[in-house]
Amino acid sequence: MKARSASWRVSFGVAAALAAGAAARTAHAQPREEAVDDPKMARRLGTRIFWNEGPAPRAPVAPPPAPVMAAPAPLATATAAPEGSAADATVYASRAAPEPAPGYSRPRLKLAFRRFDFVRVGAAGSGSGGVASEPFNSLSVDVYPLSSLIRLGLSTQYGWQSGAGLSGGDYFAIESASLGVQIRAGRVVPFAETFAGIGYMRRLQFDRSVPTAYWQLGVDLGAEIFLARTGYVSVALGYLRPVNGFAQQLQFGSVFVDTWSFKLGVGI
Amino acid sequence: MGPHGRAVLRGLLLVSILAAPACGDVNAGDDPFAGMVLYEDPAGAFSLRLLEPPWLPPLSLDGETAFVVPPSDIAITTDPSVILSEALYSLQVQTEPGASAALAAAFATALPPASMMQQQSAQTASGLASFEVAWQESPTQFRRDVFLAASPTQAFHLLFTAGRPIGDDPMITQMIASFRVGT
Numbered sequence: 001m002k003a004r005s006a007s008w009r010v011s012f013g014v015a016a017a018l019a020a021g022a023a024a025r026t027a028h029a030q031p032r033e034e035a036v037d038d039p040k041m042a043r044r045l046g047t048r049i050f051w052n053e054g055p056a057p058r059a060p061v062a063p064p065p066a067p068v069m070a071a072p073a074p075l076a077t078a079t080a081a082p083e084g085s086a087a088d089a090t091v092y093a094s095r096a097a098p099e100p101a102p103g104y105s106r107p108r109l110k111l112a113f114r115r116f117d118f119v120r121v122g123a124a125g126s127g128s129g130g131v132a133s134e135p136f137n138s139l140s141v142d143v144y145p146l147s148s149l150i151r152l153g154l155s156t157q158y159g160w161q162s163g164a165g166l167s168g169g170d171y172f173a174i175e176s177a178s179l180g181v182q183i184r185a186g187r188v189v190p191f192a193e194t195f196a197g198i199g200y201m202r203r204l205q206f207d208r209s210v211p212t213a214y215w216q217l218g219v220d221l222g223a224e225i226f227l228a229r230t231g232y233v234s235v236a237l238g239y240l241r242p243v244n245g246f247a248q249q250l251q252f253g254s255v256f257v258d259t260w261s262f263k264l265g266v267g268i
Numbered sequence: 269m270g271p272h273g274r275a276v277l278r279g280l281l282l283v284s285i286l287a288a289p290a291c292g293d294v295n296a297g298d299d300p301f302a303g304m305v306l307y308e309d310p311a312g313a314f315s316l317r318l319l320e321p322p323w324l325p326p327l328s329l330d331g332e333t334a335f336v337v338p339p340s341d342i343a344i345t346t347d348p349s350v351i352l353s354e355a356l357y358s359l360q361v362q363t364e365p366g367a368s369a370a371l372a373a374a375f376a377t378a379l380p381p382a383s384m385m386q387q388q389s390a391q392t393a394s395g396l397a398s399f400e401v402a403w404q405e406s407p408t409q410f411r412r413d414v415f416l417a418a419s420p421t422q423a424f425h426l427l428f429t430a431g432r433p434i435g436d437d438p439m440i441t442q443m444i445a446s447f448r449v450g451t
Contacts, residue, residue, distance in 0.1 A: 122318075124300075130297075254293045257295065
């Protein structure tokens with residue numbers, strides 16, 4: 001009687017434990033059942049039951065932040081909870097990696113303003129006895145068909161004598177090509193490029209329009225500073241050699257100066 | 269040297285040939301008269317520089333030399349007086365007996381008060397003293413008369429005319445600055 005009673009208690013305990021376990025699993029999720037493909041196996045074993053499938057797995061635990069960044073203070077439960085516990089996973093889930101920095105696009109198009117000093121051929125400078133300086137302003141549209149470490153550009157530029165209006169004094173229109181390097185290191189893209197262009201210049205001399213040729217060689221050092229993913233401002237300081245070619249009697253001659261230029265722009 | 273090396277050398281040679289004239293002929297930072305044509309008097313009396321075009325080659329008028337900037341719609345004529353009267357700008361080079369400073373002072377004194385006369389003196393690039401009188405000859409005619417010493421007893425008289433005030437025109441100032449006695 002004692003033995004039967006003991007056996008009964010063990011059976012009751014196992015049954016209770018199984019029932020408790022099943023109830024606990026049911027509380028989380030219903031087990032998934034699936035028919036077995038092989039008919040013989042299906043007759044012998046019935047359906048396949050997946051007991052171990054719980055709810056959707058948590059997101060993988062994120063690694064701690066990079067050493068350069070100060071780690072956020074752990075929650076109070078993190079220190080008390082053993083490693084690998086649910087509380088620990090919760091804490092690290094809250095430390096998910098920060099939003100990655102937006103990638104900046106490559107410079108493709110730019111509207112730029114350039115200012116430089118040329119000379120007014122045949123005119124006296126004020127008091128110096130030399131040739132008169134002639135400041136020019138210009139607007140250009142620059143496109144970069146190739147823009148990686150190496151960048152290749154094409155520029156359409158219109159320039160006018162400062163203080164004389166867009167067409168009241170001397171003016172020019174040229175097409176230039178540029179070749180340079182740029183370092184895409186994030187928000188600021190430093191660059192160095194050399195350029196050359198050729199076009200037309202109108203000289204106003206003694207109230208007569210004199211058609212002449214104009215070409216230029218130069219080097220720019222500057223940076224594109226991205227304000228958004230695809231928008232940037234550009235600043236550059238350049239060395240420039242503007243050259244003006246024209247007919248002198250029956251010969252072709254040219255005049256040049258070596259000067260500095262300053263260029264500002266916006267682009268995408 | 270392989271074929272690639274020779275191709276690179278040929279390319280560099282071509283670039284250097286093209287780049288040499290592309291760099292320009294005259295540095296205006298060194299030569300104040302860059303781009304101006306030198307005119308030398310056939311008799312060797314003087315020389316000056318000017319932009320040609322728009323100035324035309326000189327005309328000889330009864331022993332004096334004249335230069336003009338014609339208007340764009342100039343009529344074809346061989347009459348020097350018509351050419352001078354139609355010109356946008358003109359320059360006549362004459363010689364007169366006397367000292368240049370005294371000639372300029374006498375010239376200015378003879379002008380009427382309504383001529384808006386202004387006097388100034390300067391120095392050419394060759395160190396020659398110039399005495400200038402800028403004035404208005406008529407409502408549409410302005411002049412700038414410049415006297416430069418050819419010798420102690422003789423002076424060159426440069427007579428500029430234009431349809432607008434030219435007393436401080438930098439392009440005419442540069443032509444005066446380029447004037448030299450002899451060639």
